[in-house]
Amino acid sequence: MYIHIGEDLNIRAKDIISILDKESAKHSSLVEEFLKHHQEKVINLSKNPYKSVIITHDQVYLSPIASGTLKKRSSQINIHEF
Template sequence: MFIHLGGEKIIRASELVAIFDVSIEKSSKISKQFLSHAAKERHIEIIGEEECKSLVVTKTTVYYSPISSSTLKKRAHHLLV
């Protein structure tokens, strides 16, 4: 099964680790460190040119998605039930 993250980006549902609202990057020190490390290792991908609304963490990459975290969670839930 696959999850559409916005733009032309689709991932396998089995690769999904977590979905967060983009505000998490400003709300905790640990999330800032995690994202900083991912950026340093070049494991971040920004989808499209629209405003980013969510962070999608997979086994290998962190995606900044223009789709809200609640919508992505609903999509993932339908696939995993």
């Protein structure tokens, strides 16, 4: 199943490693270091300040959609798979 993460982009739910809210990402030195290390893989989908960070195997996305909304979407997908 796919999850819409912003700007007409859908990614496979099973490819998602982590979804972080903006505040957690900003206040964590580990996440900050991770983003700097993977800067060439970061794709900003937000025209305004991003609301969440989505980490996959291949890319890191800065999404305009809140992490809570993305969590709800992923939960709905899991229900529909059964």
